[in-house]
Amino acid sequence: MNPINYLKSILAVAVLAGAALMFRDQLFLPASRRTTVNPTLSDSSFGWKLPLAIYQPGVGQVRESSAYSEIRDPGGIPRGLPVRLKIPIIGVDTAVEDAYITPDGRMDVPAGSVNVAWYALGPRPGQIGSAVIGGHYGIDNGIPRVFYNLDKIKVGDKAYVLDDNGNTLAFQVTSIRLFGRNDDSTPVFISTDGKARLNIITCEGIWNRIDDSYPERRVVFAEAITETQAGVTPAPLITPKLPATAETPTITTLATTPSSEEVTGITITPLQMIISSIIIVTLLFITAKFIKQ
Numbered sequence: 529m530n531p532i533n534y535l536k537s538i539l540a541v542a543v544l545a546g547a548a549l550m551f552r553d554q555l556f557l558p559a560s561r562r563t564t565v566n567p568t569l570s571d572s573s574f575g576w577k578l579p580l581a582i583y584q585p586g587v588g589q590v591r592e593s594s595a596y597s598e599i600r601d602p603g604g605i606p607r608g609l610p611v612r613l614k615i616p617i618i619g620v621d622t623a624v625e626d627a628y629i630t631p632d633g634r635m636d637v638p639a640g641s642v643n644v645a646w647y648a649l650g651p652r653p654g655q656i657g658s659a660v661i662g663g664h665y666g667i668d669n670g671i672p673r674v675f676y677n678l679d680k681i682k683v684g685d686k687a688y689v690l691d692d693n694g695n696t697l698a699f700q701v702t703s704i705r706l707f708g709r710n711d712d713s714t715p716v717f718i719s720t721d722g723k724a725r726l727n728i729i730t731c732e733g734i735w736n737r738i739d740d741s742y743p744e745r746r747v748v749f750a751e752a753i754t755e756t757q758a759g760v761t762p763a764p765l766i767t768p769k770l771p772a773t774a775e776t777p778t779i780t781t782l783a784t785t786p787s788s789e790e791v792t793g794i795t796i797t798p799l800q801m802i803i804s805s806i807i808i809v810t811l812l813f814i815t816a817k818f819i820k821q
Contacts, residue, residue, distance in 0.1 A: 610646050610653050612690040618677040641673040653689040654697045654752060658719045658727050665731040675730035681748050699726040699750035707745045716747055724752035
């Protein structure tokens with residue numbers, strides 16, 4: 529066999545195989561749920577500029593961080609701070625980190641793909657105002673991140689926050705909205721209706737490698753409710769007091785091993801099937817031609 533033809537055949541097979549691997553998520557995931565396989569966790573998953581009403585750089589009342597959010601010292605004095613988030617309808621049961629503000633005025637993000645982060649300079653869950661918790665979206669090495677299925681939540685579903693006093697606070701979803709990455713975040717971080725709110729945020733859309741982020745933000749708005757069941761207490765309505773200076777938490781090592789949850793809900797459209805068939809047939813044709821030679 530001619531060595532040149534042999535090399536051409538090998539190159540063609542490699543190119544087609546590489547293309548198939550590169551675009552496998554784009555071919556087989558529904559358009560609304562397509563994502564990259566493994567964008568970096570430094571992607572500022574929420575990446576939202578905080579409203580100027582609560583972010584005023586240079587005046588000393590906010591704590592800035594340039595890396596990730598942090599797990600609180602488990603041996604600290606209980607202060608009613610959130611330690612765990614549960615959303616039964618989508619199988620979320622995860623630890624809560626403290627998130628502060630990046631130097632460019634954005635809410636920080638969790639250090640790993642399995643935890644969530646609470647905006648620690650705002651109200652605590654159960655206090656009057658908007659408590660904000662965010663988590664990563666997308667797929668990390670084939671494993672869905674903590675809020676990959678947040679789009680499956682519906683109005684009326686419930687979420688629970690466990691605090692370091694042993695209380696479980698119940699919240700019910702009242703509305704769901706999509707925002708652009710650069711939209712005004714005031715409705716998410718600030719509320720003036722006198723209710724205790726929990727706003728849960730994550731990303732949405734197709735990963736943009738140029739912006740190093742997703743284009744949209746999904747926000748689940750929930751209100752505190754009184755739910756009578758074993759181990760669940762109503763969220764107390766307490767007027768929040770923001771600290772003059774944020775406390776510096778003790779950083780502990782995070783467990784980064786993701787859960788064994790599998791990707792579900794994958795569908796294949798006729799166009800995707802045709803493209804896949806063309807790739808397969810082409811590979812078979814090249815292989816057959818190579819064997820004949």
